[in-house]
Amino acid sequence: MSFSSSRSSPQAAQAAPAAIDVTNLSHSFGNRWAVRNANFTVQTGSLHGFVGPNGAGKTTSLKAICTLLAPHSGTVRVFGQDVVLHSKSVRRTIGFMPDHFSMYRRMTVYEYLDFFGAAYGLTTAQRDRVIKDVLALTDMESRRDDLISGLSRGMQQRVSLARVLVSDPDLLLLDEPASGLDPRARIELMEILRELQLMGKTIFISSHILSELAELCDSVTIIDVGRIKYSGSMQALLQKNAEHPTYILGVQGQWPDLAERLQAVPGIVSAERVEGRPEYRIAFDWSVLDTSGLLRAVLDLGVTVVSFAEERRHLNEAFMDLTEGGLR
Amino acid sequence: MFTGSFALLHRALRLDARLLQTHLFRVSFAVLIYFSLVWAHVTSLSFGAPGLKLFESLTYLNLGLITLAGISFFATAISEEKEEETLGLLKMAGINPIGILLGKSTSRLVGAILLLMVQFPFTLLAITLGGVTLGQVLAAYCSLTAYMVLLANVGLLSSVVQRRGSSASAVTVIVLILYFSAGLLLGGIRLGLTNSGAVAAGSGVDRKLQSLAELGSDASVLTRLMAIMATGFSESVFGFQAASNVAAAVVCFLLAWAGFNSFTRDWRATSALSPHRAWPWPRSRGARRRPQRHPLVWKEFQFITGGFPAIWVKLVAYGLMTLSILWAADRYYAYSLDRAALFVVFAMLGLMVVESSLYVSRIFHDEWRERTLPLLMMLPIATPRMVYSKVAGCLPALLPALLWLLVGCAILPDGVEQIGKALILPSRWFYALVIGLFLTLTGFFSLVVRWGALPLALAVMLTGSAFGGCCFSPMLSFLMSVGDQAVGVEGAFLCVDIVVALLIAGLQFDIHRRLEIVAAQ
Incomplete structure (x- = not known):
């Protein structure tokens, strides 16, 4: 070339x-x-x-x-x-x-x-x-x-x-x-x-x-x-607008109190179950915890992890948030 | 069956009402009518019969405008849908061919007939002014309407057959030339055949040819209008011309209807119908030379004028035309060689004007239509250089006609002297400048209107020459009265030449500006 x-x-x-x-x-x-x-x-x-x-x-x-x-x-x-x-x-x-x-x-x-x-x-x-x-x-x-x-x-x-x-x-x-x-x-x-x-x-x-x-x-x-x-x-x-990085954690089996146990981990700001799926949305504070620390903390809880990925906004969402609808 | 027609008619009328140019055209038409009134008044001071003068000027004005409308307005009825690729959508909407034909042509015809009707009160004024009767007025309008109906349908047929508006206009022009010259052509052929002894004078063939020539002449609106304008006109209002024109219009409409489906098939659907494949000379890469230092010149030469193959074809065709004129003048009409050479010179001059106007009408318009202007304008080339490169690319295509023009001049005894005069006399420059103005106007309009730049430029030139003539005559008379007559004439022409040259320069500047606007659209 x-x-x-x-x-x-x-x-x-x-x-x-x-x-x-x-x-x-x-x-x-x-x-x-x-x-x-x-x-x-x-x-x-x-x-x-x-x-x-x-x-x-x-x-x-x-x-x-x-x-x-x-x-x-x-x-x-x-x-x-x-x-x-x-x-x-x-x-x-x-x-x-x-x-x-x-x-x-x-x-x-x-x-x-x-x-x-x-x-x-x-x-x-x-x-x-x-x-x-x-x-x-x-x-x-x-x-x-x-x-x-x-x-x-x-x-x-x-x-x-x-x-x-x-x-x-x-x-x-x-x-x-x-x-x-x-x-x-x-x-x-x-x-x-x-x-x-x-x-x-x-x-x-x-x-x-x-x-x-x-x-x-x-x-x-x-x-x-x-x-x-x-x-x-x-x-x-x-x-943008995500104050804390958010990860989605996929687990194997049923963990009824996992959200509460996760929230108790220092540095985790929030943890909630994703409706209808064996997944948890975890937001954490960068200044206290990094990604590997978060994963280690989850594994320490004895959870069988099947997936662990950052949740990102789609460009479509950002686009919809930033632009106005309707004809102009 | 007519639901689609009414929808199309409704759409076209609404569209026309919204377009500024429709109203500008109507205003200019009204101005021309008032100008005719003033002209009739001025001429009546010296010649009398102001009513007849007004009526004559109005009638011939209508004739000219109807002819221009036929070339541009009527000849693009279907081709504009083809170019915008909307004809398929109309077909898919379930509108049958006759619905599309009626819907597309009637709106234009209605608009044009309305313009004729609106003038009727003015022509009645002509009767009051004296010199013309109601019968003459009715006969003239009947004749003009029939001519308009014929032109609308010839244009419709051309636009069905041709894929592009420009080629439909060109076909309409050819048909019009045949229409107006049919009598003359047939008469000329008859004269040649009898002069050479090929047909005995007074024989059956001769009589048939003569009656055909008379019919051809009688079918022409021009012959009919001249007869109507003659003093003592007492014929029927609805004459042979009107009947034959309407009959021919019906035939054209039926042909357009019959051929609609086959001619309006999408050319991309079948490769055999592709206009590019139908091109008579080779299209492969090796068949054309590659662009060198002047790529724009190369592009125009190859793709607008047809390149070297077209030059060779024209060289032979114009050569054959020249030889035919010289041979027929000698063999059939016993004209002198000088007179025959003069015919050759005028024929080649005419061809050069026609060719160059066709090229100019395309060099910008094709770029606009293909939406390639932004790409050209983004080249690291100054706009004036781009424009003149495009013009330069078309110039070699005029060489065949120029060559045979020079042959004609060489045969003329004073041909070389005339060429010399053309180079030094302002009165001769005038003609070249007027042609230059016409070509510049055509180029300008091709960036302003989507269709019909050539007829529009022609209309503006005709109107301009009428006004210009009125202004130029007093100046010429004044300058001739001041000193030596010949010097006065040349001086007057020099002044006019300067005005025309300034107009050309102004228009060329505006073409550059217009190119930038169109490229940014």
């Missing part, structure tokens, strides 16, 4: 400016604010999710980041460069995949990639090499001479991703890349994205498929009614 990976090391990521830095971004259409005073940062080398209900302002923010829309106020910087003042150089560092298929359907897959490669100023030899690589990455080598119009939706999505990669951008902006894809295509796309992150690309992905984003992304921004509701690490979001 011939993609650059200059931003892959953590040290380099520390030294480099943020991949995306949005400060007080506002944009309105008529008298309706699409985005209002949005602030968030995407670290270099991260896989950052961008989540929000329909009409929340995701696409407007994305278009401002990718230089297609001049914001009414605020600044957007990509790798330290202002997208309005240095749009041409910013465009060289980003690859944008819109939420709709943007294809020249009368071209073959190879011609399509070749055209964009040439438009980014690659020489014929460079294009040959890069196209070979991106086709291999997206598993489209066998369809290189097919007309785009004859490809399935999933394959067109792969070609679209291949097109984004032709110019070897450092930052990938993907707007709903998995929409309309079948489960297999979606899983394969996610695998490709993980691989790209390992190559050092920063990926900013807007999606509605929260379960996959939770697995894939290391940071997330939630936007609603044009305002940022959360921006930070995925880990922190999923633990």
Whole structure:
């Protein structure tokens, strides 16, 4: 694979400016604010999710980041460069995949990639090499001479991703890349994205498929009614509002007084039986007890443990908590 | 059976009422009527019969607008549903073909007929002003309505047969050219055949050809309107033209109905119907050269103009056309070579204008339709460079017509001199600039309206030239009276050239702005 990976090391990521830095971004259409005073940062080398209900302002923010829309106020910087003042150089560092298929359907897959490669100023030899690589990455080598119009939706999505990669951008902006894809295509796309992150690309992905984003992304921004509701690490979001870490303990057999016995252990804040299941939800204080200490304490009680796992909020729950319902 | 038709009609009428351009069109139409009134008043001061002048200008204005509507408004009735991929949904909703055809075409026809009806009081004013009778007014409106019904159904048939609105419009234009020139064409063929001795003058074939030519001419709305405008018109209100036009309209509608299911099948459902497979030249990667330093030029050349295969085909086709004109002029019509060469020059000039306007109407619109503009706008290329690269990509496609134009000029005794004049005289630049303005307008409208940029640009140019002519004539007269007549004319043209060039520059600037807006949508 011939993609650059200059931003892959953590040290380099520390030294480099943020991949995306949005400060007080506002944009309105008529008298309706699409985005209002949005602030968030995407670290270099991260896989950052961008989540929000329909009409929340995701696409407007994305278009401002990718230089297609001049914001009414605020600044957007990509790798330290202002997208309005240095749009041409910013465009060289980003690859944008819109939420709709943007294809020249009368071209073959190879011609399509070749055209964009040439438009980014690659020489014929460079294009040959890069196209070979991106086709291999997206598993489209066998369809290189097919007309785009004859490809399935999933394959067109792969070609679209291949097109984004032709110019070897450092930052990938993907707007709903998995929409309309079948489960297999979606899983394969996610695998490709993980691989790209390992190559050092920063990926900013807007999606509605929260379960996959939770697995894939290391940071997330939630936007609603044009305002940022959360921006930070995925880990922190999923633990947010949980004052004490909570674990689910699965036991074998009947333990009528186990909840009370657990509550008596120093450091355990609460212990309750999960309704209808041989499981207990245990919250504990980090300052008194760590996870291994908790497990040891449980085993000391003579309980036969069959499972022991941290209970995490789902991204769906966090999303529902942070966003408002209804049409807007 | 008609439930679907009424639903479609209702939807179309509501949609039209909500669109700003519908109201703008009606307002501009009212402005044109008032302009005709003023024009009739001005001309009546010198020529008399103000009623006839008003009636004439209104009638020909209607004729022009109906023709433009036929090319754009009527010819996209079904193709717009195909392009938006909603035709399948209409079929799935259980609306049968005749329901869809009636629902889609009647709303447009009703809207257009309403515009005709709304003017009727103005034409009665023409009777009061004098010079025209009620019979003439009724006959003219009857004739125009029949023509409109014909055009609506020709457009409907084209939009059923063609997958894209632009090709449906192109087919309608071809049918219209045949409609208006049928009499002339048949007459010309007859003349050629009798001149060459292939058909004896006065023979049965000759008489049949003559009567066919007369029928073709009588079926034309133009011939009929000229007859109606003549003093002493006393024929029936419902003439042969109206009857033949309505009959042809019915035939077109029946053909559209008969072919609806086969022509509106989703082309993706069967690969054999794919328009891409139907392309006559090879599509494999090896068949086309790869993009080099100017990829946008390459893209437009290959995919808008058809690339080298299209150039070769046109070179041969236009060459054959040139040779046919020269040969037929000599063999059948005994025209001199100079006169035949002049025909070649005008034919090639016409082809160049038609070709370039078709390319310009597509270079931005196709990107808009395929939603690829954001990708182009995100390339590290400045917008003006992108625009001019696209234009440059289309230029080689004009070479075949240009080559045969130069051949025509070479045959003309003063051809080289005329080319020289075209380079130095502002009065000759004017024509090139007007064509440039028309092409720029077409490009601009292709980013504003979803369908019909070309007819809209044509309508604006025709209206603009009417107003422009009124403003230009006094200036020309003034400059000619100041000094030397030839210098005055060239000076006046230079002023007009500057105005037109400024308009082109302004529009081009707005195209750049519009591209950014569309890309961000």
